[in-house]
Amino acid sequence: MALIIIFIVLGTAFKEKRKPFITRPEEIQHPPGDANLEVKDVSYSYTNKDNVKEWELRADKAQYFKDKRLVMLEHMEVTLYRANGGVYHLTGKQGQLNIETQNITVQGEVKGVMPDNTRFATNSFSYDNNKRIVTTKDTVFVTRDTFSMEGVGMVIDVKEEKLTLLDKVKATENR
Secondary structure, eight states, X not given: OHHHHHHHHHHHHHHTOOOOOOOOOOOOOXXXXXXXXXXXXXXXXXXXXXXXXXXXXXXXXXXXXXXXXXXXXXXXXXXXXXXXXXXXXXXXEEEEEETTTOOEEEEXXXXXXXXXXXXXXXXXXXXXXXTTEEEEEEEEEEEETTEEEEEEEEEXXXXXXXXXXXXXXXXXXXX
């Protein structure tokens, strides 16, 4: 019975193998020209149409470029909220917020903690506000209790509270 279940799962995985919708953040570069506004110790949150807070970000420094509808951020923390009370915490060195889409891109020493205390580290991530997913094409290191994984590429579905490593996955048990 166990073999049948394994074959069904593997068959489904290979049958439905499709390219995930991952964006790789381009190297974050400062827009040309002077910022229209510069603020230190900034906090910004996003609420959905039902007035429920979906995410919040904090940064040591923010620069707003009105013509690009872009906010450049330094030393930032992003907190993503789930309807069931679960919280994701992500940090990174620099990032940007697209004012129109509310999408967030972060690069540099990215670390994250999921609601179940699973931790991960990578170099960059993109958060798609509409789909409520976090993605990266970079190498990712994941740890939880005595278990570690490494892989290339990751998708975190915030709504489903599901982390998926996409390629070259290695798992080890730490004792």
